[in-house]
Structure formats: structure tokens, C-alpha cells
Amino acid sequence: MSNNIDLKVNIAGLELKNPVIAASGCFGFGREYSRYFDLSRLGGIAVKGLTPLPRKGNPPPRIAETPSGILNSVGLQNPGVHAFIEKEIPFLRGFNSAIIANASGNTIEEYESMVEILSNADVDAIELNLSCPNVKEGCLSFGSSAGGVYDVVSRVRKYANKPLIVKLTPNVTDITEIAKAAEDAGADSVSLINTIRGMAIDVKSRRPVLGNITGGLSGPAVKPVALRMVYEVSKAVKIPVIGMGGISNCTDAIEFLLAGASAVMIGTAGFENPMAWVETIDGIEAYMTANSIDSVTELIGGLIV
Amino acid sequence: MSNNIDLKVNIAGLELKNPVIAASGCFGFGREYSRYFDLSRLGGIAVKGLTPLPRKGNPPPRIAETPSGILNSVGLQNPGVHAFIEKEIPFLRGFNSAIIANASGNTIEEYESMVEILSNADVDAIELNLSCPNVKEGCLSFGSSAGGVYDVVSRVRKYANKPLIVKLTPNVTDITEIAKAAEDAGADSVSLINTIRGMAIDVKSRRPVLGNITGGLSGPAVKPVALRMVYEVSKAVKIPVIGMGGISNCTDAIEFLLAGASAVMIGTAGFENPMAWVETIDGIEAYMTANSIDSVTELIGGLIV
Amino acid sequence: MNTKYKIVKAEHLNSDTFMLTVESEIISKRARSGQIVNIKCGDEGGVLLRRPISICSVDRDKGTFDIVIQIRGKGTKILSKYKAGDEIDIMGPLGQGFSLYPKHKKIIAVGGGIGIFPLLQLLKDHPAENKKVILGFRNKSCVILEEEFKQACNKLFISTDDGSYCDKGLVTDILRKELDKEPADMLFFCGPLAMMKVGVEIAKEYNIPCEVSMEQRMGCGIGACLVCVCKTKNTDDWEYTQVCKKGPVFSGDKIIFD
């Protein structure tokens, strides 16, 4: 396509070649999808949620299909941040795509230590996961109050020497308050939404489908909720917003950009279509060509109300 | 089917011949659907949300389709509670089905007056709508905090001489707190969920699809979220819970009963299938026959965890 | 209540428009011109809502009716895959049709885009002696049902936006010219809002009653959910009225176009 089309976006100093990022937890550390397409095509890769020590995760089944959505209850299974740094960063650096480390902890101290460790590692940004619904401690309990978010973010801020993105949960009364707390505490960007807490029951066995009873809903089903939250948060904060939740194609992605997102993440859609990320990038470019838009930044917040 | 099967449920003194109720706002005042089936088949009918005076509602478009769901922004258009009492109750009393009046107001005083008026009217129960996402005043602003719910419910309680059902919004951080506040303030039952706030954008026009910009999400897409909330609330309160949100068929309805609902409401599904209510009742009966369950009350809260 | 019927014919009229002929004794007997049916698309991709489609033509003897559908989005795309022999789930006929008053001797029906479809049966059923119809299309390749309309009226005018077929320009300009030549007792409009708005103004100017067929996204399709409203006048105020139940056809002076 035309060379005049500029897909670059800038998230608080983090320049992305295009606004499409692989969402954390749906893309592992990139290895598996690298057989399907060149990872250098992506604006960025948010890796699987990391914790200080390896985590086993929750008992299976960890997935249930729901109408136009899925519930997952993985529970942050990961090899630990050190294994990530040793084994995965060298692999990911083989591609020309921003590396975003998704970090969780059980305590504020663990969050501090994660940010410190990752600030000394070769990653391009840190996404602080304050929103995982599938673990008992930390995460969601910090993320679901403005005070909790403020505390964690202001404590970790001083350790962060690269863009700090705070990932928000939709399981709150007013997400703009939470976003503002993150901004006030020094976040460079917010990303939203993580999954919405949900549940599935098998009427044959009369048991929950998930081993963990409840899980997090993602996929097209949540798109209208995610879009509304991105719209509200974009108006409420000045820092750039990364939007996600149910994006499956370029039309969905453009909706999020128009609503105010500076970039988008795609997760669940890749399960059905491993080319979802690449096709979304190509589709945004085609939409821009058709509508004579030179820079993707013109779309950001371009909703006419 | 067999006469031994007992579909009756009791919601705080309100006896329903079966646990399937038409959800408020999706069934008008029953007239339209009475051409499709005998309204006496239903356990109950929750009528369109009523206010003290007639309301015009929000500008169109008022509906957007989303993956496995819809967004609506009707905004409580209704002829006012007095027109309801005069013109609609006599019609509805022609059927043998409980009449549940869904009541809203802009102020606590309006809620009080609604409950007083409806207590003197020939309805079987009052469903206090503290959860409409499509009006600027009242409703959601009361419904989204435990304090707000407590205030409204405790104030109206003394006017209510029939079962008082409080309808809860899912747009909150912890719905169990809200449900407990309703219970503490004297609610006889809680019903949930109302719609989840969402948004749709038309990328061609770059405008919101809904005239009101945002709307409320309902339909199968929200079912996992609704089911999780019904499960949590059922464990948190002692009063009976009425479950809804995305129920389309008997399997869905049974999931809600197993999760702890004493009855279910069906709204959006009727748009696709005007026989959804009746087929759900028949399906529950068939499931009970197949599983040798004599009384539907055996299913309530029967989830094995 | 049964809502399943058989498609006896499925035919493409042009690249994005197709006609389905559906067998239904009951719908074809009851249907009045201007009424709609509400069609289930199947739930591919989580498409839930039925789609409202006008009844285009009815064969009351054969017990069949025709609908003509333009592919716009997901729902109509799914409907375009139906073939003869398939079963289709249809609620209808729904809503209020056009008024067929014998006292209206001279009528003019004006349609644009997908708004032309309900006018065909209107012309077939209307008792007037003199029936004119003015149809607007985007361009030549969009022109469909020309022969059918010709048969159903006394005079057919066609215009295209780009002049690639017949007249170039607005249907309302043609209407004005015709009214200047010869008066009419009743006007009918169905098409884009902007066209109907001008149409109603012209009707007022020439002091002729008129009816318009409104469009709005629908939920239930039968009047129960209040999502499909348009703004209408009432005694000394205005209100939102359901297009599915009180319309889609309204008296032109009832509608507030704003």
C-alpha cells in the first residue's frame, strides 16, 4: 500500500510502528505465533503476565466458551520474571516490535520489585497488571479502588525508567476514577479493559465449567463495554489510552481509535484467527487509504458526537 | 407433561406458577405478546419501567446490535404510573399471571410516591428499578452505591404493602455489597442484572450508533457476567434472588436456578423468538422430567462446587 | 404461533439486491401494502435481531409474497444466502400500511433507494384511476423492478443521481413538475429521510394529503420495546412513536423531521 500512510503512534515516548499490540496472556512470549506471521509486523507484544517467582496457575478446565466470548481462569501461570528475562527477551529481540512486559504481584513490595527488575531488563515498556480476576491476592484487590491503584502506582513509579502502562479492570463502578488515580500517581498510560468476571455452568453435571468456578470474560461479547470505558477514560485523563476488549478486525480497532485509544491490543480473536493482528493492521491501512487519512493519529479520538 | 411436576416458586410471599417472568422493558404491558401466546402461561410479567409522570425517553436510534447482544437507550419512555393503573392493569388482570410493576424516579421522594401509588394499585409486586443506565437523574446514581440503595429502599419500605423487589445494576465493583444494602434496608427480594453500560460506533459516519451515545448491553453476551453475579449475590443474601441477563432458553434458565436464582426474567431473547418465555417454561419441565426432579425448588442453588 | 415459512424462489436482481418469494397463506392474505415483516437472520456471528423488511408484492391467489432486500450489513448478508426450498422465520405482517381511499382518484407515489419496494403493492392495490410513480436510483445499474412498476401504474418516472439512466436529479423535483402540470389527491413517500422531508413540504405547499413510510432500527418489531421510535406531533406537544406498530406508514403531517 501507499508509502504516504503513517501508522506510527506514540505512547508516552514509546514509539510503535503501528497501533496494534498483542494482548497479554493470549500470545505467550510470541514463539508460537512466530510460525504464523513475522512478529516484526506488530506494533508491540505484551507478553504473558509475569510474577517474581514462577506460578503454577489455576486447576483446569481453564476455559469456557460463551456466546461471542470466552471465560478464562488461567491464573497467571508463568515461569517467573527471571526466566522471562533470560530465555524470552533474547528471542523477542530478534524481531522489530516493542516488548511490553506485563507485571503482577501479590503485594505492593512485589510490584515494586517487578518494576525494578524490569526497568533493568531489555523491555520497552512495563504494563502493570492491576486487573487479573483469576488470582486470590494482589491484582484485582489493588485495582478495584482508586486508592489501591494510587498506592501501588505511586510506590512503583520511582523504580520505573521506561513507560509505565497501568492495566485497568472493568469490574468497577466508575473506571474513570481509577484511571485518574493511575494518572495522578504517575502512570504514563493506561490500558483497558482486562476481563469482566463471569461464570459458566454445565447443567448436565450441575457444576461450574471452570476449575476455578469463576473466570474472566473476553472476546467480541465485551466489546461494547470496553468501547464505552475507553471513550469515558479517554475523556477523563490526559495520558494516552490503550484500548482492548473484543477487537477482532480493523473495524473494531478503528472504533476504539475513534473512541480515543492511541493504540489497541488484540487477544482472544487470535484464537479463532491467528492472522487477526496482521489483518487488523492491513485493514486499518486500507481504511485510511479509502478515507484519505495520512496519519493514524488523525483517527485517535475522532468520534463525532 | 406429568402432573407430578411442580413448577411453583415463592418470592417473598409472591407465589408464581412457574419461575419464568417477562423482563421489564422488553414486554411493554403485555398487549403485543398476547397475540403470540397466552400470557397466563407466564409466572409473571414485569411491565415497562414506570415513572410518576409520562416520559418521552431518549432520541433515536435507541438500539444497536453487538455480537450476541444489543445495546438499548430507550430511557424509560412510559405513559406514567397513572395511565398504567387505568389502562393497563385491567388488561393484564385478564390473565392469570403475576403483575410486577417496575418503578423508577428522579428523586427519593418520587420513589416514595411511586411505591405508595403502586401499593394502592392492583399489582402483585413492585420492582424498584435502581439500575436504569439510560437516564441522567435518579436510578443508576442511587443504585451504584450501597449507601444510595440503602437510603432509597429504607425510605420507600414503609409505603410498600406488597413484595418489594430491588433491581440491581451490574455496573458496580461489588454487587454483593449493594444487594446486602438492599436486604438490610428491607427489600423482600433482589432482581439482577439490569443492563451493562456500553457503546457502539459506526466507523463510516464516525458517530455513535445510539442517539444517547451510550446504552445498556443485554442478551446472551452478558450471560456469563449475570450468572456470576447471581451466584455471588445468592450466597451473600438470604432474600430470594431473581436472575436475568441473556437467558434465551431453558438451559440458560436452569443455569441461573442452579446458581441460586429463585426465578428468572427473560427480555432480549423475546425479540428474536417471541416464544422464548413459553419454550423456556416447557424446557424446564422437560429437564425436570428427564432428571426426575419433582419440584423446581430443588434446582434453586443446586450447583455442585 | 408458527413463524416458519418456505422460500419458493430466491433471485438476484442486481449485484447487491435480491428477491425472495415466500409461501404463506396467512401473511399473503392479511398483508396490506406498506406493512412489514420481521425476519430472523440466523445467529451467525451472534446476530440476534430480526430485520424489518417491507412487503413488496403479494400474490393472494397463490398465497405467496415477495420481499426485496438490499445487502447492507451482517443481517442482510446472511439473508442473501437463502435459497429456494429453505425455511425462513418471519413475523408478520406488522404495522400500519398505506391508506387506500377510493376518494383519492389521482395519486403519486415517490420512492428512493430501498424505499421503492413497498410502493409496488401500494400501486397494485390502490383503487385510484390515475397512478403515477416516481422512482429514484443511484445509477443505471441500480434500476430494478422497472417492468413490474410500469405494469402497476399509469405513468412511471425514473431518475438517477448521476443521470446514467432516464432523468438526472431529485425525485422531488420531478414531483413538483408533475404537480404543476396536474394536481393529485394523495401523495405517498418512501425513501431517505431528506427526500421525505422535502416531499412533505411539497405536499403542504400544494395542499395535498400525504403519507410517508419511516425507517428505524428495531428490537421486537411489534410495539413492546419502544426502541424504534420517530418523533411525531400530538395535540399540543410531541412524542416518540413506535415505527413498527404505529407505522411504518404515517400521515405526513404527523412526523417531526428535525
Added chain:
Amino acid sequence: MNTKYKIVKAEHLNSDTFMLTVESEIISKRARSGQIVNIKCGDEGGVLLRRPISICSVDRDKGTFDIVIQIRGKGTKILSKYKAGDEIDIMGPLGQGFSLYPKHKKIIAVGGGIGIFPLLQLLKDHPAENKKVILGFRNKSCVILEEEFKQACNKLFISTDDGSYCDKGLVTDILRKELDKEPADMLFFCGPLAMMKVGVEIAKEYNIPCEVSMEQRMGCGIGACLVCVCKTKNTDDWEYTQVCKKGPVFSGDKIIFD
């Protein structure tokens, strides 16, 4: 990467089981017995996830492979509507297949229910001289692929839960009897968890290595999302391991059945 292939044959084997023959040079060349493919069902009713299905049989000359599917729920129901000539979206081959060691001269493969399917290509490909297979079905009407299995092995045992065809009882009981008669070098299990658990115990008892093919609900199907795990042993602890990538075939002594 292209994931669209043509179905060259679609055939019902019994009331709820059907076989699809798919044309794919690349999958049939690469596929190892025990590996799976991950199939898109289409998004009717908002069904998003692909469904994991074992490769049942491969024709490497013709460049086709067979999969056999039992209708269980929404996804397999949609798949059952595919016809010859249709295009199907398949990712694969995925995961780890069965081990084919020449030193294993005598093997026994034990399957139950949908677990019998991957055993067919295992028997075809395995270099052993003596191949026995023990298949369990619910009842006579469920028995399928009998001829194909007979051709692919030296000895076929069939049991049905109700004794309506061949032996009555558990496949693991038959296995025990056979092992008492004659030893084996390797055992393969694929079927219900309970059966595989007993199978692994028997293998241990008789001191024979074995492999099991695990089942789990999947998301991505390629190892990226960590939803499809089963519990496995590692050096001095245990972990959750992806069935899609590190399995579905595991060494029997790796799995923790609890």
C-alpha cells in the same frame, strides 16, 4: 499462512459420528499419528473457538487425511453440516504424536469412545511386528471403523459396555488378560480419563512403557494461552503443561491423574 482446505468427502458413520476427508498436501505430509488439528466451526450463535480433533488416518499419496467427529455440542453440530466441496479452516498438525520406536516389537493400543480415532494411524505407522488393539464402545450401534482397524493390526478386540457386541466389559480387563498371555513392549491409551488412569497403573504393574493421549478444552491450540493444561510431574514437583503443545500424547508416567 493458509489454513483453508477442501473437504473431498463427508460421510456419516452412525447417528452422531461423521468422517471428513480433507485435502491438504502439507498437513498429510507432516502429520504424525496422535497429533491434532484445530478446526474453526464458523461463528453461528457466536461460537468462537476452534475445536481440537485428532487426525484419524492419513493418505500421504493422495495428500488427504481423515478426521472422525462425534457430535457433542454446538461446535461439532456445526461441523456436522459440512459437505464435500466445502472449504474448512484448519490449523495443524499440532502437538506431539505417539512414539514409533522400532525396538517396540509388540504393541497394544487401547482406546475408548472418541479416543479410538487417533489409534488408527498409529497402527498404520507403527513399525512393530505384532500390533494388538482393544477398542471399547458404548453399545453395538456405536461400533465404527471395525474393518479399518482390523486391516491395520494383527488382532482386534472389541468390547461394549452392555455386551451388545463382542465382549462385555472394560477394555482394561481385556488388556490385563492379553498381557497375562503374552507380554508387550509398549502400550498406548486414548480415551476417558478413568480408563487411562487404570491403563497407566497396569503398565506400571507389568513394567511396560506407555503413552496416553490427554484431552482438555483449548483456546489457541498452539501453546500460547495456557488454558489447556493437565497436571504433570517434573523433577521434584509438578506443573501444569499445555496439552495442545506438549501433548496431547504424553508418556504415561508423566501424568498426574488426581
